[in-house]
Amino acid sequence: MRPGVATAHRSHPPPKGESDMRIGIIGAGNIGGNLTRRLTALGHDVYVANSRGPQTLTELARETGATPVTVEEAPRDAEIVIVTIPLKAVPGLPSGLLDKAADGVSVIDTGNYYPKQRDGRIAEILDEGLTESRWTARQLGHTVVKAFNGTFAQDILDRHRPAGAADRVALPVAGDDATAKQAVRDLIDELGFDTVDAGGLDDSWRQQPGTPVYGLREGVEGVTKALAEASPERTADFRA
Numbered sequence: 001m002r003p004g005v006a007t008a009h010r011s012h013p014p015p016k017g018e019s020d021m022r023i024g025i026i027g028a029g030n031i032g033g034n035l036t037r038r039l040t041a042l043g044h045d046v047y048v049a050n051s052r053g054p055q056t057l058t059e060l061a062r063e064t065g066a067t068p069v070t071v072e073e074a075p076r077d078a079e080i081v082i083v084t085i086p087l088k089a090v091p092g093l094p095s096g097l098l099d100k101a102a103d104g105v106s107v108i109d110t111g112n113y114y115p116k117q118r119d120g121r122i123a124e125i126l127d128e129g130l131t132e133s134r135w136t137a138r139q140l141g142h143t144v145v146k147a148f149n150g151t152f153a154q155d156i157l158d159r160h161r162p163a164g165a166a167d168r169v170a171l172p173v174a175g176d177d178a179t180a181k182q183a184v185r186d187l188i189d190e191l192g193f194d195t196v197d198a199g200g201l202d203d204s205w206r207q208q209p210g211t212p213v214y215g216l217r218e219g220v221e222g223v224t225k226a227l228a229e230a231s232p233e234r235t236a237d238f239r240a
Contacts, residue, residue, distance in 0.1 A: 027082075029153075079106070090136055147174075170196050171193050
């Protein structure tokens with residue numbers, strides 16, 4: 001896809017019960033917790049993990065019906081794995097994390113790089129110009145689909161709308177694997193949001209922090225326009 005060219009996706013989700021999937025979520029913070037809430041409400045079989053161990057997730061499990069597991073167990077047999085942890089924690093994930101996932105697993109990366117506030121210096125991003133998700137894919141040894149990185153966590157609970165609604169928010173989605181990207185777009189559609197194809201992982205800088213689409217609460221047209229207006233020049237925070 002040419003940089004800045006976006007395509008909309010507005011398919012109708014199948015009836016509940018026909019598309020139930022096993023989904024592993026690594027990270028139970030604001031985004032991971034609210035995705036757990038929505039995905040279990042939609043009938044998916046969710047296995048959620050964090051860095052502190054499953055014993056710390058009993059309240060979330062009780063609330064949602066999700067199964068708390070270790071990080072190593074979260075991807076087991078999962079059709080979709082969501083990695084939603086600080087970027088600096090990604091290299092610490094277990095080796096071979098995705099080896100026991102389902103064949104053709106789609107991996108969602110929700111991460112953002114905050115060098116000053118949180119993550120420290122990552123030379124491949126700052127000096128070599130790797131996009132955040134390209135770097136994450138290298139750490140995982142598996143391609144990823146970048147999504148939810150500019151989404152307000154509370155919006156996952158509050159702003160989902162049925163397909164065709166005038167106020168339905170659209171999310172940018174970037175990835176190299178067309179099949180994995182489509183699976184993620186279908187899931188986001190089921191969650192109640194439109195999507196815009198933001199290109200491959202090397203184009204995903206268009207949705208990183210500091211770009212016009214980051215945190216944008218608009219529909220397909222607004223998100224498409226914001227992606228096209230993005231500049232590859234990073235803010236001072238990322239050049240320091």
